[in-house]
Amino acid sequence: LTAGAEVSVTVKMDKAVKAAIAGIDEKAWTGIRYPQAIFDEDTGTWISKAEVAEVPFTAFTSRKKTERVPGRLVVRRIPELNPQDTDQPTLFDTHRFHAFFTTTDPEVLDTVTADQTHRGHAVIEQVNADLKDSALAHLPSGHFGANGAWLVCAVMAYNLTRTAGTLAAGEFARARTGTIRARLVNLPARIASSARRIRIRLPQAWPWQQGFERLFTAVHPPP
Known part of the structure; x- marks a missing residue:
């Protein structure tokens, strides 16, 4: 003052x-x-x-x-x-x-x-x-260069995760990255191979199915 x-x-x-x-x-x-x-x-x-x-x-x-x-x-x-x-x-x-x-x-x-x-x-x-709820929870280390590199990675991860939420739309459009990781990244899924195709088997009536499908379609469009 x-x-x-x-x-x-x-x-x-x-x-x-x-x-x-x-x-x-x-x-x-x-x-x-x-x-x-x-x-x-x-x-x-x-x-x-x-x-x-x-x-x-x-x-x-x-x-x-x-x-x-x-x-x-x-x-x-x-x-x-x-x-x-x-x-x-x-x-x-x-x-x-x-x-x-x-x-x-x-x-x-x-x-x-x-x-x-x-x-x-x-x-x-x-x-x-x-x-701080994600990558920055592991800072700081004893090396200034390592802190700088980790911060860059943390920002990249944040931007990519928020982009995933935007593509999933709906409730994920404004969700925090922790929510997106818990519901769209850490999938309760089983990977199965059949007829030279890889299939992701998810639980029936999974509440975030629509959001995941929107994200998957945007990132992996049909050939």
Whole structure:
């Protein structure tokens, strides 16, 4: 901040944040639709539209005044899929909230733009989490060159696996690479040879048959 930088930091839902959210006027919420759906890890679903609002907020209020940082609390809310009490719903039973603190001037980034900009951080974080769930779980080694080579291989594997998911379409179009590996790569199949043909025998009523067939047809078209 002293050097003139602005910050945008996700905050945990502590008492102060919840109190600030509860004080937001219902008319202050603005609908927003994302051009690309956002994965909500808490619910395991993809979110394409939500509402955003903001409220003035001061960080580090427990410290002395010179260390307190004034800014804005920007909040995104989405409807709760499984409310706990539909007869007497409360604020935090009917919506899920994701908040972040920013010091950016509202004239530079309004509420909607600030949210979109901050959500851009989540895109790369999602890729990082995906990579850590696969090849990057084996890093680092004691050799810088080996780390660089392994990272290249990890990125290649990620891109190829995501391409496989895109070709399989359906639920795999946006699935994480771990899901694609578990359901389309690690096949519960038996390879059999008959009449000079290689056949893949899969379980009957296998739930991901259509996705695998789309992928197989795209990668191995008929002669």
